[in-house]
Amino acid sequence: MLTALMLMGTSLAEGTLVAYFSHAGENYNVGVVDKGNTAKLAEAIAGQTGAELFEIVPVVDYPQSYDACLEVATAEQREGARPAYVGDVENWEQYDTVFIGYPIWWGEIPNIVYTFMENHDFGDKTVIPFNTHEGSGQSHSQRDIVNTLPDATVLQGLAVRGATAQNDADATAKAVSDWLSGLGM
Template structure:
């Protein structure tokens, strides 16, 4: 009887301690993204941006922390006005500010960077982020949404910008697919993560 009670107590202790240990281990993967909700090409007015949806899927599959680049000055909800603002930012090579900062940057060894393609390029606010942190020794993984341009030049632009990091092959998915087909996007992400050696 004593043995049985000891066994039950041991099992109860194990159940109490294991989750505490799991919670104490900090995530080493971070998903950072910029995404624009509101009116967008091919999807109408959306509550959650396409890249945000893709970022959430990646974070779930990688058990990662998430940091969204939320602009201090919001972009217009209206699509045409947003096109104009993006054009001006690119012409001026602007560095728009975003809210907050990433805590415990050093704990992350792998950083996913997500963005929509804007006029064939990475939105300027993502450059604000890339210039704010030291990427030495990190593994960087680009991902993006688009409506026809694929990755455009963004893979090479990130490789050229973050020369102290190892940049893995990114994934581009159509924004309308990430918005309307969560399962299909999830499968694309899973295959890609396997292909670049980040999942089994």
């Protein structure tokens, strides 16, 4: 029995990926942080699912300063930029479930996350969004992911306040476990 459970756990871990973008440095409501809010939420999800983590790291760093980052995000959105990221997921085919994580930037999914989504074939995958924010919740990102990945099966995402993800590990873990339970995972 125990072996069977362990084997089930192993296969979930092998088939599940948590891919996320997160901005460390100065951010709204949390000051200057070494690890971004979405990164902390991503780690909580990976910890509870046994999934692999892939961080979408920009080739050109975003500014550390919050105000400068706002300006870069504005320009990227205006231009429809597709910023490059470092490396890529190995063995993409092995994953049947991909959690995709991001902060809300000006009500939107950051452009670099679109680069990631457009770089991969999500046709036979289950996609589960998650994000952090400081008031916008999911904004319209659930719908945007459905529209960007029309062949994927997109499950209901989770939105967590950035300051909660950054500073309250217990509340974050509970939000994640309640959400995963609701998804039947």
